[in-house]
Amino acid sequence: YNPVAFHANRGSPLTVDDQTKEHIVVYDNVKLNVGLAYNSVKGKFECPEAGIYSFSWTSDVPKGKQFETSFILKHKNSQLGTKITGNRASAIGVSDSVQSTKNVVVDMKKGDMAFIKTIRNAADVLHGDVNSFSSFSGFKVL
Numbered sequence: 557y558n559p560v561a562f563h564a565n566r567g568s569p570l571t572v573d574d575q576t577k578e579h580i581v582v583y584d585n586v587k588l589n590v591g592l593a594y595n596s597v598k599g600k601f602e603c604p605e606a607g608i609y610s611f612s613w614t615s616d617v618p619k620g621k622q623f624e625t626s627f628i629l630k631h632k633n634s635q636l637g638t639k640i641t642g643n644r645a646s647a648i649g650v651s652d653s654v655q656s657t658k659n660v661v662v663d664m665k666k667g668d669m670a671f672i673k674t675i676r677n678a679a680d681v682l683h684g685d686v687n688s689f690s691s692f693s694g695f696k697v698l
Contacts, residue, residue, distance in 0.1 A: 560604055561695035562594035563587045566684030572674055581625060581672040581682065583692040594694075600671040601694055603664040608697040613672050614657040615645040615682055616689035622646040624678035627660050632667030642675065655689060661697065670694065 564583035572579060582599035594601045603609070615623045624644045630637035645656035662670070672692055684690050 558591065558605060559696065560591035560593055560607075560609075561693075562589045562591075562601065563693040564589075564594060564596055564691065565688035566682060566690040567686070568684045570682040570684060572679045572681070575674075575677050575679060578626075578676055579674045579679075581674060581692070583672075583690070585688070587688075588693075591696075598671075599692075600669050603666055603668045603670070605696075606665045607663075608661060609664050609670070609694055610659065610661045610697050611670060611692070611694040612657060612659045613643060613692040614655060614690055615643055616653055616655045617645045617647045618653050618681060618683055619647045619650055621680040622648055622678060623680060623682045624675040625672050626675055627658070628669075628671050628673050629662055629664070630669040630671075632665060632669075637669070637671075637673075644678075653683065653689075 567585035628637035643658035
């Protein structure tokens with residue numbers, strides 16, 4: 557058994573200047589990276605061995621902002637990734653920040669990648685700081 561697990565936080569706020577494009581969300585403050593499968597420069601998890609994996613990500617947005625994202629699974633020999641599920645954090649019309657968490661379980665092969673991408677025209681600002689309100693984590697289940 558080779559354990560694989562990671563947890564990374566967003567260390568600073570992320571403002572999406574060009575909302576007409578999708579952007580990979582990079583969680584740069586790594587707290588755990590057993591198996592070294594998460595790349596904190598590219599924001600991508602690369603599957604080191606086939607199995608069932610569980611992922612979770614949390615988005616915290618300041619009042620009046622939104623941050624909608626998708627969990628993308630990209631197979632090793634594919635050019636494009638597949639959107640598996642989404643997460644909507646919206647504090648529009650709200651007088652405080654809003655936090656939203658989504659979980660997903662996927663079957664991965666060695667070399668597949670998993671990452672979080674913004675949804676076009678639906679991502680303003682993601683809160684990030686030392687308090688770690690926005691994060692991405694995953695681990696091998698079996």
